[in-house]
Amino acid sequence: MLEQERAEIDQIDQQLMPLLAQRLQVGQRIAAVKHQHQLPLVDRRREAQVYEQIGQRVPAEQAEYVRTLYADILLVSKQYQARLIKAWQDEADGQSAPDADQSKLK
Numbered sequence: 001m002l003e004q005e006r007a008e009i010d011q012i013d014q015q016l017m018p019l020l021a022q023r024l025q026v027g028q029r030i031a032a033v034k035h036q037h038q039l040p041l042v043d044r045r046r047e048a049q050v051y052e053q054i055g056q057r058v059p060a061e062q063a064e065y066v067r068t069l070y071a072d073i074l075l076v077s078k079q080y081q082a083r084l085i086k087a088w089q090d091e092a093d094g095q096s097a098p099d100a101d102q103s104k105l106k
């Protein structure tokens with residue numbers, strides 16, 4: 001019982017997990033550009049495009065669930081980028097302690 005379905009889910013996860021890691025990896029490159037050019041971390045217009053694509057790619061009855069999943073994917077994506085940018089900034093500032101200089105906190 002359920003072996004077949006769980007094997008299917010395992011196969012899907014096998015594709016999905018590396019793709020999620022790859023997505024974060026591309027985010028790392030985007031973060032580097034944002035750091036280099038002092039661009040804001042969050043881009044709401046781009047996020048709206050991502051959510052819009054869900055409506056085009058997912059059956060209507062599942063779109064709401066996929067949107068919820070993407071809210072987490074985007075959140076983690078931004079957390080990851082924020083951590084990278086902070087580390088690069090600290091490096092550029094000479095490894096100052098995180099709260100040693102309040103003026104550097106965003």
Ligand SMILES: C=C(O[C@@H]1C=C(C(=O)O)C=C[C@H]1O)C(=O)O
Binds near residue numbers: 027046
């Ligand atoms: C990856 C980016 O950074 C943020 C994260 C996004 C994402 O994970 O899709 C989209 C927009 C930004 O808020 C980006 O700017 O493209």
